Amino acid sequence: MAGDRDKQLVAQSGSDGGSEGAPAKKKMAGKHLVLFIILPAIVVLGGGGAAAYFFVFNKPATAETTEKAKAKPEKKKEAKKGEKKEDEGGASFAEGPNGEGFLTLPNVVVNISTADARPAYLKLKLTLQAKDMATAEGIEPLLPRIMDQYTGFLRELRMEDLAGSAGYARLQSELLKRVNLAVAPAQVDAVLIEEMLVQ
Incomplete structure (x- = not known):
């Protein structure tokens, strides 16, 4: 029985040793996931949001100003003497x-x-x-x-x-x-x- 117990301890320690390498690989996989997938996705979404802001939200303001400029009639004042x-x-x-x-x-x-x-x-x-x-x-x-x-x-x-x-x-x-x-x-x-x- 003692031999069986030793085999179980060795098996547990072997599985522990093997499990130590696996979490290290899992940690690296998490960092790679963040660096190569999540971070670029955030950058692309941020750039898309900025582009949408500049192209979509700024157009009505320029359209309003041009309409106001067209609405004003151009008046030329006649110059008085010395003016x-x-x-x-x-x-x-x-x-x-x-x-x-x-x-x-x-x-x-x-x-x-x-x-x-x-x-x-x-x-x-x-x-x-x-x-x-x-x-x-x-x-x-x-x-x-x-x-x-x-x-x-x-x-x-x-x-x-x-x-x-x-x-x-x-x-x-x-x-x-x-x-x-x-x-x-x-x-x-x-x-x-x-x-x-x-x-």
């Missing part, structure tokens, strides 16, 4: 005290040539003066042609060309000549340099 009227292209209109029209152009920034090949920039804020507001408003659709004329001319300037009052007057007359070529048969009376910065 500026903005345009979408960055240009603005103003009527002078004697009925002349002023068209302020978008800022012009170009690089200019220097003797020592260092970079230099010219920034101009220009206003065109026409005989009346109708002429100034008629010039506005030709802004791309005017800006092309100005950019081509200004890029060829050197620092020495802008020096002193003679350079300023020469620049003003050249700009006037070029704008009148671009807007012909309309006529611009003067090019006013509101701001000139050389850097």
